[in-house]
Structures are given as structure tokens and as C-alpha cells.
Amino acid sequence: MVDKRIEDYIATNKAKGFSAGQLYTALVNQGYNAGQVAEALRPHHQVENKHHLSGKILIFVGILMILMVIAGVFFVLNAFSPVEQEVVIGRNSESAGVIASRGESVVTQPIESVIVEDLCEGVVCREGEQCFEGECFRKSCSELGGQVCGGGSSCDGSLKVGSDTNLCCVGGCIIDDVCGDVDCDSGEVCKEGSCVALSCSELKGVVCSPEQLCVGRLGSDCCTSCNERTDSCTGVSCNSNEACQSGQCVVMSCSDQGGVLCGGDETCIDELTASDAGVCCSGSCEEPIVEEESTDKEFIVTAKQFSFLPERIEVNQGDSVTLKITSEDVDHGLFLGEFGVQVTLPVGEEVVVTFVADQVGEFTIHCSVFCGSGHNGMTGTLVVS
Ligand SMILES: [Cu+2]
DSSP states (O other), rough: OOOOHHHHHHHHHTTTTTOOOHHHHHHHHHHOHHHHHHHHHHHHHHHHHHHHHOOOOOOOHHHHHHHHHHHHHHHHHHHHHHHHHHHHHHHOHHHHHHOOOOOOOOOOOOOOHSOOOOTTTTTOOOOOOOETTTTTEEETTTTTTTTTOOOTTESEEEETTTOSSSSEEOOOOEEETTTTOOOOOOOEEEEEEEOOOOOOTTTTTTTTOOOOOEEEEETEEEEEEEOOOOOGTTTOOTTTTTTEEETEEEEOOOTTOOOEEEEEOOOEEEEEEETTTTEESSSOEEOOOOOOOOOOOEEEEEEETTEESSSSSEEEEEEEEEEEEEESSEEEEEEEEEGGEEEEETTTOEEEEEOOOSOOEEEEEEOOOOOSSSGGGGGEEEEEE
């Protein structure tokens, strides 16, 4: 039981603003039992503690608000700084790529998956091919520095094997020359594919009158120059290979006729007339043509995933080579650019192709129709010796 005086003292002085600690010290100093004083002060002390507690909560809330203000300032500053983008690249760039824009959250992948996987490391492609994601593909013609020659033009340089088009020309295209293979006689010129006789003025000659002597015949009635006949030859008519001398027709020399004499075993391409020294040629003389020894060679070739059989074909230069190719399983193609061979091979159908092996060397035969995973390795070899 607490002393009534202690309670009165506390009630009186509490109202004056003394704290529980001060009241305790005063009452104990006055000789009151410390236990009773403490007992009487306990309710007041708890109230004070509550007051202390709410003060601490206020300080805590204050600090919390200051921190929130700092965080807010930091956020605003961050919002106006450049945004870093993170790009994740994997094997399939369409699905694996992530580009973060401002305000979006990015799910960061583990470091290992961010590293670009180099599937081409260690992959060795053939000439004209490049590695992409671990597989070799033929380069496009433009990547090979060439161009595909269109209709009316042909390749002036060499055809590059390995282009995706198979007909890639390195060295430029030239307009096809329709006179390229036309061989005209002397006194003629090729115009748009056919031979046309040159006019006398084009031959830088003159046409002599019947009263004149033709000197240096360039054509049937075209001469280098004309001489006036002597009186004795007036009215004398000679053959075209003759000239009148002192009233007589004399066979002219070959050079006077505007021709040449072929020597040795040369062949006269265009015989003019008999001259004083033998057969006079109006055109040029040709070395005798020695026929190249050529043989027809035929090969039965089978195409199947992923090889040509026989894998190696050996011929001699000049041989006319015929390949009879049949695909056994799926559609294939056969490309041999150096000899202009490019055929598709529908399955089960024999395709015959003939070409002249006019170059010496080893040439790779490619499959030109995509036929599966081993397509790029489907090759054969043509050896021309
Ligand atoms: Cu193929």
C-alpha cells in the first residue's frame, strides 16, 4: 500500500511540471520508502516513456522523409541522363535480342548468354564461300567483285565459281560482237554479222578507164593507180591479169595484180588469177591447219546426296566430253563454270551435256541445286591434261 502523502506529493508536483525522475529523487531525499516511491511513480513513468517513444517515432519519420526527398532528387537526375541500352545477342537474333528503351525494365541475362556465340570459329569455307552462323554459303556475285552479264553481252573476264548465281563474271561484261566469229575474205569487211565487199575508195584505190592501164590491182576493177596506155596498146583489150605492153597482153606480176604469192606449204585462201610467177592470191596465205587430235569421251555420271560418281573424270585437252548424268535421289544440279556447263538434274531423268575440254587443269564440279545439309560438299573433279 502506497503512502497517501507520496501520492499527494506526486499529484501536486507533477502538475508543476516535474518529471518522474525528479519526483523520485525528491521523495527519497525526504525519507520516503524508495520501493513505495517507485511504485507510486510507475504509472507516471510509463506515460513519460510513452512520450519518449512517440518523440522517437517522430524523429524516425523525419529521417525517413529526408531519405525519400534525396531518393526523389536522385530519380529526377537519373531520368534526364542518357539511357544505356543493353542488347543481348544469341544464335537467333530475332528472338533473343532485347533493346531497352527509357523507362522499361530489362531482365538481364546471365553474363554467359550475353557473349555473342561465334559459330563460325574454326569453320573453314571453300573459296567463294563465307561462313554464316556455322554454315558455309556461296557469296553473292557482287561480294565476289563480279557481275552477272545479261542478254546480248558476255563475260570478258573469267567466270567465278562459287557465286550464288553460278554465272558471276569477274572482269566485266562486253556487248556480244556478232562479227566476232565471221571470217571475211580480203577486200571484204564484216558489217553486222555478214561480209560486205569494200568499195574501191575504201580500198584506197582508183577505177581506171578502158584506155588506161591498171597498176596494182586491188579488185576486179580497182587499181592502185592508172597509167596511160602507149599508143600501140590503144584498142587492145587484155584479161584482168594481163597488161598491154607494146601492143601485147602480158600477164602481170602478182604484186601488180594486187595479190600475194604463198610460199612453202601455205594455202591460198582466195585464189586470184594466174600470175607470171604462179598462183596469185588476192587474200592472205595461211599456214597449213594441223588438226588437233581430239577424241570423243563419254561418261555415265550419277548424282546423289552428296556426291557425283565417278568423283573424278580425267580427259585430255581438246577432247569432246559428254556427260550423261542422272540424279538418283533428289533434284541436283551440275555446274562447271570454266566450260559454261550449268544444268539442273531432275530426279530420275538423264541429262546429257557436251563440251570441249579446251583448258588444262583441275576443275571443281559443283552441285548447283540445294539438296540438303551436305550440299556444299557435293563436288567432283574434272582433270584436263
Ligand atoms: Cu546439292
